[in-house]
Amino acid sequence: MSLKLGLIGHPIGHSLSPWIHTNFIDLAGLNGEYKLYEGDHTKLPEVIQHLKQMPIDGFNITVPYKQVIVDYLDEIDKDAEILGAVNTIVHQNGKWKGYSTDGEGYVRSLVEPYPNLLNKDTSVLLLGAGGAARGIYRAIVQKGVKKVDIANRSLDKAEALLSLKTGTTTTRIMSFQEAEQHLGEYDLIVQTTSVGMKPNVEDQIIQLHHLRKETVVSDIVYQPITTKLLQDAKNRGAIIHHGHAMLLYQAQLAFEIWTGKNLDVAHMVNELEQKLRGE
Structure with a gap:
């Protein structure tokens, strides 16, 4: 065959x-x-x-x-x-x-290196509310995590993802500016937009001043391999997860x-x- x-x-x-x-x-x-x-x-x-x-x-x-x-x-x-x-x-x-396969594929890429990351006590921040965010949001929620908050420029577009929610996971909708102030709450931050992709490699979707050390910061952009967001996170003591x-x-x-x-x-x-x- x-x-x-x-x-x-x-x-x-x-x-x-x-x-x-x-x-x-x-x-x-x-x-x-x-x-x-x-x-x-x-x-x-x-x-x-x-x-x-x-x-x-x-x-x-x-x-x-x-x-x-x-x-x-x-x-x-x-x-x-x-x-x-x-x-x-x-x-x-x-x-x-x-x-x-996008959402579950993303989760598989995450739990392979960090098998204990997604559990009932995990708090997640999703940056963006486009097509990639929809699949990733649903797949992470299905793991039964504590919360998955969504930050986006358009709050209405972010709220549309709530129809995908299952189980007891909670979700709060916020602006990128609000998200910057609450970064210390999260175990995992996932950047799901095209911000920072070649050729706009100097773009960064949020500032990480309030990022907690040891937080896992993930970016689905894979060109460049290490986006400006990931490099900033690494410099601040975070664990980074690449999009490829x-x-x-x-x-x-x-x-x-x-x-x-x-x-x-x-x-x-x-x-x-x-x-x-x-x-």
Whole structure:
């Protein structure tokens, strides 16, 4: 059996997904390929029609198609339906079923190095309320943590995430300015926006004057590997968590959905970092 996998999006020419999944295929002892299927928004129907005619086992979806792909699916996983976005499709029994691996992939990337971080006493601050924040918020809340507060420029947009909440976790909505004053309350701070991404590497979403030492500060931006926020946090005695690990672990979960194989990929975090640095 030879796996046929791929990625749909635009632009995706520099995507590392082929490198990641080719390594996964080898690690699992399987045969197969992972190809790129690129097209702007006007070409999506053509790309989908092409894939429908292929014996493809599964594929990933990236921007700008994570929402519109839902219209082409036969089934959708409950969490993906709640989140309103899909990034992984599996082809089984002639049908396409959609999943979202971003949120759980992020949590996996976090608990691998810090297995005891997320528990009933953990307090979390989420910076941003966009698509990435939705998945991460829901996945962290499902771990049963004490609280996950959300800071955002638009408070209404942050409040929209409250519909994703489950269990007894509490959530407070606040501005970035308010969040800066309360940083000492949190065990984990997660930056979920594109602030600080290349080429705007000097941008920092909040100031860390009130940051508590030993707090874990995580940034999902992975270009640059160490954002200005992470460097500032490190200088203040915090523990930093890099965004490229999320890229790897959301891919791990997608591969698991496609093949049923749960691979140990911890050793690839440093390899991926070197790849991103061009080494």
